[in-house]
Amino acid sequence: MTSTTPQNLPFGSILTDVMAIASYKDGRWGEHSLRAVGPIEIHPAAHALHYGSECFEGFKAYRWADGSVHVFRMDRHIERLRQSARSLVLPEPDAAQVAEMVRAVVERCRDAVPEAPGALYLRPLLFGTMPNIGAASTPSNEVCLVVLASPVWDYFAGGAKPLRIYVEEEATRCASHLGVVKTGGNYAAALGPTLVARRLHQVDQVLFCPGGEVQETGAANFLLIRPGHIVTRSLDSTFLHGVTRDSLLRMAADQGYRVEERVFTIDEMLAWARDGEAALSGTAAVLAGVGTLVRKGGVEVKVGAGGVGPETQKLRAALVAIQQGRAADRYGWLTPV
Numbered sequence: 350m351t352s353t354t355p356q357n358l359p360f361g362s363i364l365t366d367v368m369a370i371a372s373y374k375d376g377r378w379g380e381h382s383l384r385a386v387g388p389i390e391i392h393p394a395a396h397a398l399h400y401g402s403e404c405f406e407g408f409k410a411y412r413w414a415d416g417s418v419h420v421f422r423m424d425r426h427i428e429r430l431r432q433s434a435r436s437l438v439l440p441e442p443d444a445a446q447v448a449e450m451v452r453a454v455v456e457r458c459r460d461a462v463p464e465a466p467g468a469l470y471l472r473p474l475l476f477g478t479m480p481n482i483g484a485a486s487t488p489s490n491e492v493c494l495v496v497l498a499s500p501v502w503d504y505f506a507g508g509a510k511p512l513r514i515y516v517e518e519e520a521t522r523c524a525s526h527l528g529v530v531k532t533g534g535n536y537a538a539a540l541g542p543t544l545v546a547r548r549l550h551q552v553d554q555v556l557f558c559p560g561g562e563v564q565e566t567g568a569a570n571f572l573l574i575r576p577g578h579i580v581t582r583s584l585d586s587t588f589l590h591g592v593t594r595d596s597l598l599r600m601a602a603d604q605g606y607r608v609e610e611r612v613f614t615i616d617e618m619l620a621w622a623r624d625g626e627a628a629l630s631g632t633a634a635v636l637a638g639v640g641t642l643v644r645k646g647g648v649e650v651k652v653g654a655g656g657v658g659p660e661t662q663k664l665r666a667a668l669v670a671i672q673q674g675r676a677a678d679r680y681g682w683l684t685p686v
C-alpha cells in the first residue's frame with residue numbers, strides 16, 4: 350500500500366459521485382433527485398448559515414463476503430436525525446423518505462462500497478434554507494436534505510493503535526441541552542479546545558469532563574471496560590446517544606457483562622485505569638482502545654498496560670463480525686440494500 354491508495358486517505362475525504370437531494374417548501378417535502386456530487390446553490394441569507402439550523406447523521410453500509418451490501422442500524426440513525434430536527438425546530442423528513450434516499454445513493458454507488466474492513470459511510474444532512482437574516486428566533490420554513498456517501502477505511506490513522514486522550518476538566522463540548530443533538534455547532538464548539546490539546550499534548554481526542562464528570566469525546570462515546578463489567582455515562586441531554594454505544598451495551602449484556610450506566614467522575618476513571626481498560630465507541634471509531642490519559646499540565650496516566658486491552662479487542666471483534674456478516678445478526682440490526 351502506498352501513501353496514495355484510498356486506504357490511506359483521511360476518513361471522509363473522498364465522496365462517491367452521486368448524492369440524493371430533497372427540499373421542503375410551502376409546508377411539504379418534494380421528491381428527492383439524484384445528482385452528481387458538487388456545489389449546490391444556497392442563498393447567503395439562508396437560516397443555517399446565520400443561525401446554525403443544521404443537523405446530520407453518520408452510519409455505514411458494509412459489503413459482505415458474498416458481495417451483498419447491508420446498512421447498520423439505519424432506522425435508529427434516521428430516528429436520531431428526526432429527533433435532532435425536532436430539537437432545532439426544523440421540519441422533520443419522513444423516516445421512509447430518508448431511507449429511500451439512502452437506498453437510492455447506495456444503489457447508484459454500489460461499486461464504491463469497499464470490501465471489509467472498509468465500509469461506505471453515509472451522511473444525511475438537513476439544513477434551514479429560508480433566506481431571512483432577521484430570523485434568529487423564527488424557525489426556517491424552508492429546508493434542504495442531502496445524502497452524501499464516502500468510502501472509508503480507518504478513522505484513527507494507525508488503526509488499532511491505542512489512543513492518547515486529553516482529560517478536559519472545565520470546558521464543555523457544547524451547550525448542556527444540545528449534546529444529544531447531532532448539530533454542526535457542537536463540533537465547531539469542540540474544535541478550539543481540541544486543537545489546543547492536540548498542539549500542547551499531541552493527543553488524538555479530548556474527553557470532556559465538565560465539573561469532574563466524564564461525558565464523551567468530540568466524536569465518540571466513552572466506556573470503561575473490564576472482564577465482565579462495563580461502566581459508561583447514563584443517557585442525558587449533555588452528550589450524543591451513540592448507536593454504537595447502544596449496540597455494544599446490548600451485546601455485552603447478552604454475553605453476561607454487568608453493564609452500569611451511571612454518572613462517574615475523573616477520579617473513578619483514573620482508579621479504573623490502574624488495571625482496567627477504556628475505549629471510545631462510535632460509527633467511525635467502532636471501539637477504539639485508549640492507551641493514555643493526559644491531564645492538565647501534561648501529567649500522563651497509562652490505562653492498564655497502555656495498549657489496546659483484550660476486552661476492548663474482543664467486544665470490537667464481536668460487533669464488527671455482525672456488521673460484516675461473519676456472525677449472525679440476531680438483533681436485526683442490518684438492512685440489506
Ligand SMILES: Cc1ncc(COP(=O)(O)O)c(C=O)c1O
Binds near residue numbers: 591630
Ligand atoms: C459527539 C459524538 N458522540 C458519540 C458519537 C457516536 O455515535 P454513533 O455510535 O451513533 O456513531 C458520535 C458520532 O459518531 C459523535 O459525534
